[in-house]
Amino acid sequence: MSKRKYLVYDVFTDRAFAGNPLAIVLDSVGLDDHAMQEIAQEFNLSETVFVLAPPGGARTPIRIFTPAHELPFAGHPTAGTAIALADLGASAEVGDDGAVLLVLEEKIGPIRCLVTREAHGAFAEFGLARLPAQAPFEISREGAAAALGLDPQDVGFENHVVSAWSAGVPYVCVPVRNLDAAARARLDTRLWTEMVGTRGDAATPAAYVYCRETEQHLSTFHARMFAGHLGTREDPATGSAAAALAGAIVHFDQPVDGTTECWIEQGLEMGRPSNIRLELDVGNGALSAARIGGYAVKVAEGVILR
Incomplete structure (x- = not known):
């Protein structure tokens, strides 16, 4: 039995206990679809992210599950995971202002995320992989x-x-x-x-x-x-x-x-x-x-x- 670290972030807010809570299971290599779905049901949040590589790389594959099914893309998992991975030192590059660029590989495709540190805290911005x-x-x-x-x-x-x-x-x-x-x-x-x-x-x-x-x-x-x-x-x-x-x-x-x-x-x-x-x-x-x-x-x- 493995011990897999997880984090919980409140997303689209600059203070705790507001926004949308997100569970992030780190280093989820070896978990199959059934196991991911069971864990998402256990957290019972709107979405749970599974990080499919050790934190620290510039490109990170992830999967996103609701308590009922998998999603190809979701906004608060993307923003929250980008900030969590930046907190853990992941980046493709770091700007002079401390901004961190990284790429999340989701089912919809790769999504480029920019994480900056502002007066209110960490802010993530990402471009849409697919226009509406x-x-x-x-x-x-x-x-x-x-x-x-x-x-x-x-x-x-x-x-x-x-x-x-x-x-x-x-x-x-x-x-x-x-x-x-x-x-x-x-x-x-x-x-x-x-x-x-x-x-x-x-x-x-x-x-x-x-x-x-x-x-x-x-x-x-x-x-x-x-x-x-x-x-x-x-x-x-x-x-x-x-x-x-x-x-x-x-x-x-x-x-x-x-x-x-x-x-x-x-x-x-x-x-x-x-x-x-x-x-x-x-x-x-x-x-x-x-x-x-x-x-x-x-x-x-x-x-x-x-």
Whole structure:
């Protein structure tokens, strides 16, 4: 029986006991799929990362599991693992300002991550391996409202309507008119699964609720993510959903060419406030690149016997 060290980081926050907790199992070589899934179930967090090489290299293969299944990509595991590995001395190079560049090899492909040390702590930024594209899922305004326990008039704002996007993981993005509607949202998992369904090998996407009204004055959007059918009733911070939202932002808001910065607040209804930075590079009216960023702090460490 092996003793494998693990770390727990709170991600997309600069303080402990906020944001989205992430378990990181170090040196997971030798664990098969079944063992990884069992360990993820044991932690019972929204995601657990398995590092498939000893910490310290410039390129590090990882795998990401929810309590129910494996993901090809996820945002808070990417940001949290990048900061954890930088804390352990991993890097491809170190800049004069102490910034650390490293590459995480995920199922979606290699993801370049930059970790910097700022006044509020360690901050990780990574570029999307895949730009958001419209996903083949459809749900009406009335259907989304029914599944979320809302009135149809609660769904939609300005020219934003329900749409589905994926930057590696699909989401149905549901715009709601204000914070009150967002706070009242409660997903009926059975009804949602029946209405949205599956397409090919793709599982039923999660519901990502967002609005323009925010609680924090520096935020651009307020968001909630529901995925009870995937083992996560509600997620306090979802980088892959923010990546998907980038598609909706460019489609509906049509930002001017150049770089647009958005801050997305999430997790406030759960008592786990989180902040995700989304940067969009737009050229000729189309998205050419996007980056996700956020802070993370270590809150626990130990060993797991496996």
